Amino acid sequence: MRSAAGEERAIRQPTDMCVPRIMEFRDSQYLFMIELKDIEKLAELSRINVSGEEKQAFLKDIESILNYVDQIKTVAGEADMTMSRQETELANVFREDKDCRDLGRFTEALIESAPEKENGYIKVKKIL
Amino acid sequence: MMINLKNLTISKARGHLIKGDFKAVELAQSYLDRIEETDQDINAYLEIFSDVLSQAESADRKIAKKEGGLLSGIPLAIKDNILIKGRKCSASSKILADYVAPYDSTVARKLKDTGAVFLGRTNMDEFAMGGSTENSAFGPTKNPHDLSRVPGGSSGGSAAAVASGEALASLGSDTGGSVRQPASFCGVVGLKPTYGSVSRYGLIAMGSSLDQIGPITKTAADAEIIFNAIKGKDIMDSTTIETADLKTADSKNIRIGVPTGFVENEGIDEAVLKNFNDSLEKFKSMGYEVKDINLPNVKYSLAVYYTIMPAEVSSNMARFDGMRYGLHISGKNLIDDYFLTREAGLGKEVRRRIILGAYVLSSGYYDAYYNKANFVRTLIKNDYAEAFRNVDIIATPTAPSPAFKIGEKSDNPLEMYLSDMFTTPANIAGIPAISLPSGFKAGAKNLPLGIQLMSNYGREDILFGAGKDFLGE
Numbered sequence: 079m080r081s082a083a084g085e086e087r088a089i090r091q092p093t094d095m096c097v098p099r100i101m102e103f104r105d106s107q108y109l110f111m112i113e114l115k116d117i118e119k120l121a122e123l124s125r126i127n128v129s130g131e132e133k134q135a136f137l138k139d140i141e142s143i144l145n146y147v148d149q150i151k152t153v154a155g156e157a158d159m160t161m162s163r164q165e166t167e168l169a170n171v172f173r174e175d176k177d178c179r180d181l182g183r184f185t186e187a188l189i190e191s192a193p194e195k196e197n198g199y200i201k202v203k204k205i206l
Numbered sequence: 207m208m209i210n211l212k213n214l215t216i217s218k219a220r221g222h223l224i225k226g227d228f229k230a231v232e233l234a235q236s237y238l239d240r241i242e243e244t245d246q247d248i249n250a251y252l253e254i255f256s257d258v259l260s261q262a263e264s265a266d267r268k269i270a271k272k273e274g275g276l277l278s279g280i281p282l283a284i285k286d287n288i289l290i291k292g293r294k295c296s297a298s299s300k301i302l303a304d305y306v307a308p309y310d311s312t313v314a315r316k317l318k319d320t321g322a323v324f325l326g327r328t329n330m331d332e333f334a335m336g337g338s339t340e341n342s343a344f345g346p347t348k349n350p351h352d353l354s355r356v357p358g359g360s361s362g363g364s365a366a367a368v369a370s371g372e373a374l375a376s377l378g379s380d381t382g383g384s385v386r387q388p389a390s391f392c393g394v395v396g397l398k399p400t401y402g403s404v405s406r407y408g409l410i411a412m413g414s415s416l417d418q419i420g421p422i423t424k425t426a427a428d429a430e431i432i433f434n435a436i437k438g439k440d441i442m443d444s445t446t447i448e449t450a451d452l453k454t455a456d457s458k459n460i461r462i463g464v465p466t467g468f469v470e471n472e473g474i475d476e477a478v479l480k481n482f483n484d485s486l487e488k489f490k491s492m493g494y495e496v497k498d499i500n501l502p503n504v505k506y507s508l509a510v511y512y513t514i515m516p517a518e519v520s521s522n523m524a525r526f527d528g529m530r531y532g533l534h535i536s537g538k539n540l541i542d543d544y545f546l547t548r549e550a551g552l553g554k555e556v557r558r559r560i561i562l563g564a565y566v567l568s569s570g571y572y573d574a575y576y577n578k579a580n581f582v583r584t585l586i587k588n589d590y591a592e593a594f595r596n597v598d599i600i601a602t603p604t605a606p607s608p609a610f611k612i613g614e615k616s617d618n619p620l621e622m623y624l625s626d627m628f629t630t631p632a633n634i635a636g637i638p639a640i641s642l643p644s645g646f647k648a649g650a651k652n653l654p655l656g657i658q659l660m661s662n663y664g665r666e667d668i669l670f671g672a673g674k675d676f677l678g679e
Contacts, residue, residue, distance in 0.1 A: 112565075120564045124520060125527070125541070126557050127549035140562055142620050147509040147566075151574065153582050171444045187308045191531035202529055203540040 209236045216428040230279030234262035237281045250366040254326040265321040278321030283373035286327040289408040290314045298342040299332045301533045301551025311408020313436045328363030332553045334412040341555045352651040355609040358388030365392040375423040383629025385420040386641035390604035390656025393643045397429045401636035402447035405440035413518040416633040426673025463499035463597030475607040477647040482603045485657045503585040511630040513579035520563025594662040602628045604641040604656035640669040
């Protein structure tokens with residue numbers, strides 16, 4: 079959408095985490111708001127606790143970082159996956175799925191560090 | 207005997223060891239003595255290994271039997287994110303404070319095979335996230351040139367150890383500049399190899415498409431020796447590539463390109479710019495051609511980096527949940543365990559980047575941020591590919607300033623990130639880059655400065671050649 083003055087206004091799609099907001103472009107600066115509840119939701123998804131004070135600090139920091147990285151939007155061109163991958167340079171490096179090593183060869187070494195284990199298994203609380 | 211550590215290089219030390227001027231045990235002891243003398247103040251090491259002398263004895267036996275390689279008996283410091291079997295490895299994080307490596311990283315295995323001696327593990331920014339080593343969960347490392355200043359990061363401990371004579375050389379890791387910037391701040395040489403040329407197997411991952419292990423040394427020749435010892439295709443790391451035997455660069459007719467528009471920006475310290483231009487004059491006087499080039503998209507490198515890297519970080523950090531290794535805090539149920547463990551174990555910068563990464567990868571923003579960043583990444587790679595058709599080396603200062611004071615930038619993450627502006631492009635493009643000590647900013651204490659040289663994929667030989675010329679080796 080373009081106004082008479084040539085400014086663009088983009089409307090973001092609703093996401094599962096916040097209400098739709100409008101991004102405003104001023105000169106070449108992008109200003110937008112990320113909210114406290116976005117930080118809370120992201121922290122929850124990442125299984126991280128953030129204290130009240132930290133939440134505010136993160137909000138401010140992340141907003142300023144997003145403001146900065148936003149400039150990549152000004153780079154012309156569509157993020158077309160076929161363009162961004164040099165197909166000819168990629169090769170399949172997976173080995174054939176056969177001749178696997180003996181079961182249990184590294185079990186002891188690997189679970190050595192587990193806080194709780196039993197009979198060659200790592201023991202965790204009930205997963206519901 | 208009193209070994210003069212100050213003027214020692216890997217080649218010289220090897221010469222002495224072969225001739226029998228001293229033994230590996232004496233050499234190792236000299237470094238242990240030095241560490242005891244100065245590391246209280248510098249805090250480069252998190253741990254000095256208790257078996258250093260017996261490692262050195264093994265090296266002596268190898269040398270006596272004319273076995274081992276160029277690095278037999280050479281005392282090295284290893285960054286705390288590189289696994290050595292049976293030894294603690296914590297990535298300077300509380301969540302791995304007591305973690306013991308169950309296997310050798312490929313680089314550790316290769317170095318062990320040549321008979322190198324591991325002195326200890328060095329301090330770093332937690333999980334390699336930072337540019338100052340202030341984000342370590344175990345206290346900052348100080349810059350040996352000025353103890354009130356940072357050594358740079360995230361491989362600050364490794365750089366400070368070499369700069370202060372507490373190790374003959376060290377290994378660091380570089381995701382956005384973490385080998386080169388501390389090398390520049392501490393006045394030593396730091397190499398980030400071509401992506402894929404050194405195995406990441408056993409390197410605690412930060413940004414998997416960006417990370418590379420690299421040497422921090424006193425000379426370009428030493429960096430070459432270590433690079434040759436650790437490089438190579440590895441079946442345990444599917445992102446590794448064949449590393450052809452090094453070509454020897456033609457030292458005549460080397461063309462250096464300078465992206466002047468990119469270098470001369472308002473964020474750069476005047477002393478850095480002057481030193482950079484003086485360094486270019488030095489190259490010219492040695493017969494190098496210096497010309498202006500344009501890299502139209504390189505100014506987006508930092509923004510691309512701070513989109514792609516946090517995304518990869520948020521993925522890579524998900525494994526630290528206390529279930530299989532590391533810190534484990536018990537809560538009322540399983541999910542509570544995750545929250546409590548990660549809160550207690552992960553520091554502020556790590557949690558900030560995880561959240562940022564989760565944002566750029568989340569539904570609704572994935573296209574705008576992550577996909578777009580990958581697209582711009584390809585444009586940047588293409589800029590470099592195009593430039594290397596006309597020049598052999600691309601030069602910039604390593605960092606826009608010399609070492610800053612401890613605490614000066616820790617409240618403003620964005621300002622801290624801006625000091626990566628010259629180093630991130632090489633990680634984005636995957637090309638090799640070396641930082642060479644280029645002089646000092648004069649002041650109450652003279653602060654080291656560095657010049658960064660980049661070359662095309664697999665052409666570390668050009669960097670070593672130019673480095674040896676520049677440093678008069």
